Amino acid sequence: MRLLRSARRLLVHTLPFAALSAAACTPARPATPSAVAPTGPASVHATQLPNWGIVIHGGAGTIARGSMTPEMEAEYRAKLTEALMAGHRVLAAGGSSLDAVQAAVNVMEDSPLFNAGKGAVFTHEGKNELDAAVMDGRTLAAGAVAGVTHVKNPINLARAVMEKSRHVMLMGAGAEAFAKQQGIELVPESYFFTERRWQSLEKAKADEAKYGAEALLGPEYSVPEDRKFGTVGAVALDKNGNLAAATSTGGVTNKRWGRVGDAPIIGAGTYANNRSCAVSATGTGEYFIRATVAHDICARVEYQGVSLAEAADQVVMKKLVEMGGDGGIIAMDPLGNVSMTFNTSGMYRGRVGADGKPEVAIYRD
Numbered sequence: 001m002r003l004l005r006s007a008r009r010l011l012v013h014t015l016p017f018a019a020l021s022a023a024a025c026t027p028a029r030p031a032t033p034s035a036v037a038p039t040g041p042a043s044v045h046a047t048q049l050p051n052w053g054i055v056i057h058g059g060a061g062t063i064a065r066g067s068m069t070p071e072m073e074a075e076y077r078a079k080l081t082e083a084l085m086a087g088h089r090v091l092a093a094g095g096s097s098l099d100a101v102q103a104a105v106n107v108m109e110d111s112p113l114f115n116a117g118k119g120a121v122f123t124h125e126g127k128n129e130l131d132a133a134v135m136d137g138r139t140l141a142a143g144a145v146a147g148v149t150h151v152k153n154p155i156n157l158a159r160a161v162m163e164k165s166r167h168v169m170l171m172g173a174g175a176e177a178f179a180k181q182q183g184i185e186l187v188p189e190s191y192f193f194t195e196r197r198w199q200s201l202e203k204a205k206a207d208e209a210k211y212g213a214e215a216l217l218g219p220e221y222s223v224p225e226d227r228k229f230g231t232v233g234a235v236a237l238d239k240n241g242n243l244a245a246a247t248s249t250g251g252v253t254n255k256r257w258g259r260v261g262d263a264p265i266i267g268a269g270t271y272a273n274n275r276s277c278a279v280s281a282t283g284t285g286e287y288f289i290r291a292t293v294a295h296d297i298c299a300r301v302e303y304q305g306v307s308l309a310e311a312a313d314q315v316v317m318k319k320l321v322e323m324g325g326d327g328g329i330i331a332m333d334p335l336g337n338v339s340m341t342f343n344t345s346g347m348y349r350g351r352v353g354a355d356g357k358p359e360v361a362i363y364r365d
Contacts, residue, residue, distance in 0.1 A: 052237050053353035054087040054097075055338050056080065056104050058114045059230035060282045060328035063346025065363045073362065076113055080350045080360040083107035087236060088352045097244035097278075098136055098159070101234035105132075105155045105246045108232035112194045114348075115230025117153060120192050120250025122201040123259075128192040130250055131264040132158040133169075137243030137272035144169040144264035148176055150186045155248045157184045158264070169264060197253070204254035231263055233280025235272070235332045243278040243332060245270050245294070252285070261285025267295035274334055276302035277311075282347070283320075283327010291319055297331060308332075312339040 058080060068076070087104035091097070109117025120128040132154035133144035143162025146169065151157050160182045161170050170178055179186060231249035238244075247270040249263040262269030262285035269285065271294035272278035279294035288294075293315055300311035308331055316329055321343055328342025330349060340349045342364075350360035 051336070051354050052091050052239050053332070053336060053338070053351060054084060054091060054100050054104060054234060054236040055330045055332055055340065055351040056083050056087070056108070056232070056234045056349065057280060057282055057328070057330045057340070058083075058108055058232050058348030060342045060344045060347035061230075061326075062344065063348070063362060065365070076348060076362060077360050079108065079111050079113055080348060081358050083232075083234070084350045084352045084358040084360070085356075087234060088356060088358070091236065091238055092354075092356070094239055096240075097236040097238040097242050098134065098246075100236040100238065101244045101246035102134065102155055102159060104234040104236075105232055105248050106153050109153050109155060109248055112196070113230075114232045115197075115250045116232040116248040117250075118192060119194060119197065119230065121197050121230070121253040121255075123251075124201075124205070124254050124256045126198075126201065128189065128250055129255070129258070130154045130248070131260055132246070132248040133264040133266060133270040134158045134162060134246040135244065135266060135270055135272040135278075136162070137245070137274040137278050140273060142168050142266045142270075144266060144270070145175045146171040146260045146264045147258055148172070148179070149189055150176055151179050152185045152187045152191065153248075155246050157182075158246075158248075160184060168266065171260075172258075192250075197250075200253050208254065231261075231269075231282040233263075233270070233282065233330060235278040235280050235330055237278075237332055237334070237336055241274070241334060243272045243274050243334065245272040245278040245280050247280045247282075249282075262288035262293070265289055267292050269294060271295045271298055273298055273302070277308055277331050277333040279329050279331045281327060281329045283342075283344070284325050287320060287323050287325025288327065291315065291323060291325065293320065293329065297329065301333060308337045308339050312341040316341045317343055 083104045086107045087100040090100040090103050108114045112119040115121050129147045131146045135142040141162050143158045145157045157179050233247040235245045247263040268289045269281040276298035281288050297311045297315050326344050328347045331339040346363045352358040
């Protein structure tokens with residue numbers, strides 16, 4: 001498979017990421033803070049952050065250097081930094097990792113740059129159907145929503161499901177009825193309209209008519225806009241040593257029949273457990289569901305005793321690629337080790353620790 005050969009080629013390079021590339025090999029799970037150790041072109045593995053920190057992503061996909069204007073790239077970097085610092089302020093004040101990931105995701109949900117909330121893509125019928133999930137690593141409590149069409153910040157509703165209902169996932173009209181009951185902000189469907197996403201839908205429909213629906217399903221189909229998985233997510237470790245993960249998305253352009261991807265599915269696109277790690281994923285959701293990507297990474301850390309870096313590479317760079325899946329993850333373990341691993345050409349991402357110095361990146365190289 002072309003994707004498998006491509007991923008193998010990627011593994012011979014190193015992704016520079018400012019202070020995140022200080023070492024030349026992957027360390028074993030450290031007992032004390034140490035330098036950063038990238039292990040592959042699309043893998044960024046940092047060891048322990050100073051006590052606490054937060055990592056975010058704004059989606060992975062076909063994101064090549066030169067595909068954006070300098071102005072657009074600056075916008076993305078600024079918004080990623082804003083989201084990081086929103087989470088950092090919570091953690092710096094002694095707040096919980098749950099509050100931090102929610103704050104960071106809210107910033108990205110409110111931006112038209114990302115495929116979540118305001119910037120969500122359109123379904124085949126020209127609607128915006130939003131999914132989100134959040135998980136508490138301390139208690140293993142989780143909440144998720146799918147297919148909501150009027151919720152301004154789906155991650156807020158997902159947390160309400162976790163904390164104020166006895167359920168884990170709510171969908172569609174029922175989820176919105178619960179949102180209204182809980183005082184979650186609702187907006188008219190027109191709020192989610194952006195010309196950029198509408199044009200993506202029009203192009204996807206035109207390509208579907210030209211090539212057929214089946215031709216557009218696999219990773220080999222690549223166009224500048226439609227192969228960016230703009231799902232947003234955050235993972236964090238707070239001062240009390242608790243992990244949390246949150247993910248929010250509009251799904252994929254031109255989706256039909258109430259399609260739901262991995263983002264709101266606990267264990268697939270979102271997972272957190274203080275005994276292992278916290279993960280938020282972005283990519284072709286059907287593969288992440290089948291591979292239970294988020295939970296698999298954490299399970300390898302917990303049961304096999306491998307490092308977070310190794311677990312992420314095993315799942316994202318090997319298991320997923322062999323299945324034909326593309327995308328990436330951000331992850332953090334109880335020691336503060338960080339992984340940002342992706343098998344695509346780019347992933348919007350960033351991290352900040354107790355020093356308050358945010359680092360963001362977009363491309364693989």
